[in-house]
Amino acid sequence: MKKYFDYNYLKIAFYTIFVVIVSILVYRMSSSTDNIIPYIVEKFKSGLIIFEPIVLGFIIAYLMNPAVGFFENKFKRYFKLKSKKKLKKSRSLSISLVYLLLFGTFILCIIFIIPEILGNIVSIVNNSETYINILSTYLVDLEYFIKTNFSVIPSDVTTKFFDTINISKIFDIGLDSLNTILNTLVSGTISFTNILLDWVIAFMVAIYILGQKESFVNGIKRIIYWLLKPDTAQKFIGLCMESHEMMIKFFVGKSIDSLIIGILCFIGLSILQNPYALLISVIVGVLNMIPYFGPIIGAVPAVIITLFEGLLPAVAVAIFILILQQFDGLYLGPKILGDSLGITPFWIISSVTIGGGLAGAAGMFLACPITAVLIIVINRLIDKGLEKKRIDLPKLEPDSFYDLDVTKPDVEA
Incomplete structure (x- = not known):
């Protein structure tokens, strides 16, 4: 009689390894005064070096x-x-x-x-x-x-x-x-x-x-459907696709936007005959990748460097960069990016601040798309929970705050 391999054992082994890893992390967190986040980051880096x-x-x-x-x-x-x-x-x-x-x-x-x-x-x-x-x-x-x-x-x-x-x-x-x-x-x-x-x-x-990207994507889909229930797997893949499109649109759009700002900055500073035009343009263009805080951070070293040449050139550079940032924020950025992330300025500022504190410049750059994905997941979980409770309480858009009565939600009988 031919024996077949039972894949359920492989699934059990996978979950067992996952539980063991989580248990080690919890033990490390409870038995040591060290912060768990640096510990995880350190172990992740040591494992990342190999691969x-x-x-x-x-x-x-x-x-x-x-x-x-x-x-x-x-x-x-x-x-x-x-x-x-x-x-x-x-x-x-x-x-x-x-x-x-x-x-x-x-x-x-x-x-x-x-x-x-x-x-x-x-x-x-x-x-x-x-x-x-x-x-x-x-x-x-x-x-x-x-x-x-x-x-x-x-x-x-x-x-x-x-x-x-x-x-x-x-x-x-x-x-x-x-x-x-x-x-x-x-x-x-x-x-x-x-x-x-x-x-x-x-x-x-x-x-x-x-x-062979189609083959890799198909392999990942097979693993997801193997690990999760069909309905859950389909929702998870849909979330991954939505997150992928959002991140690509954000990264590509922000890169094009920052490149254009860097080129315009170089042209403007060259007209102003700034001797450090290229250095300042690179700083402004690279830091422009960070939402909200990037342009401000980029303007500070630009003005300080130009201050070496005199007060009037520094004031001229400050005014030029301010105009450039307004052009980017009011016209160029919305034209290229649109509402690619779909999150409010409050969440952008909060996520960039937290991301910068946890992982520096990389954290500030990645914070916004990660936050956007988390908000999508949390909103869907909330919608599902409200649907189970039969509560009709729609998401509140920033512009519709004064048009919505939130004193009492509609509850179905």
Whole structure:
């Protein structure tokens, strides 16, 4: 009699391993004074190092997939491809074209942009003593202006406040940080080969993932349907698809928006004859990826750097960046992104603040799409719970607050 493998045992083993992992985490949290979040992050990082090339490959493939899909659809439409062989060739050609554009952009950055940025940084470091004196003079003048025109503020309070601002110490901290980074890069030259090898493997893995993405997606669907009930699996896959579309729209739209803002910033600062136009434009463009706080954070170093050239150039840069941010917030951003996330400014600001506290700049960038997904999940759970209780209480839109009577929900008999 032929024996078949019972897959229920495999499912039981999977759940057992999951329970054991959760139990270890709970024990760690209860038996140690250490915070559980750093512990989880540390263990996750140590495990990620082993699979780093594979994980990087999946991330690269995920980020490059919209561009590959764009070119593939163009080839299908213009060349009217229908046969399986020709469709496969169009996929390969699309991947090759995206890789060519990516590496071409990278080489152009190495040749033209990076040397200019490094030159700006070296110029700031070499003239640091002069810049310290300039900023110190500005602070002395500002202190005198406040004491003269704002007599409401006690003179000793103003003096103590400006005494705490030690420009020389701030520059020393900045230079020490820069030296630490440079020393780390120099000392890490030995491990450069390993890092390069990881990235080469990651890009190779990404090629195979992009070439067979339907197979990977189908495999993930099979696992989900195996682990969950059909109805639950269908809802979960629908949520994943919705989250995927939301994140891709946000990432692609925000990248295009930040690139345009960076280019416009460079053009404007070049017209203003700012010597650090490229460095400031890169800072403004990159930090613009962070919702709400990014433009503000990007404006601060831009004004401080320009302040080295004089007060009037700094004021001109501040006004220009303010106008640029208003253009982005009122026209360009809504035109490109629209309401891609569907969350209110309150949740955006809250999520960016919490994300920045937990994971720094990466957390600030990823906080909004993650929060949007969580809000979708929570709203669906709430809708399901209200439906079971037969309570008709619709979601309240921000613009309809004064049109809705929330004193008593409608309850079906």
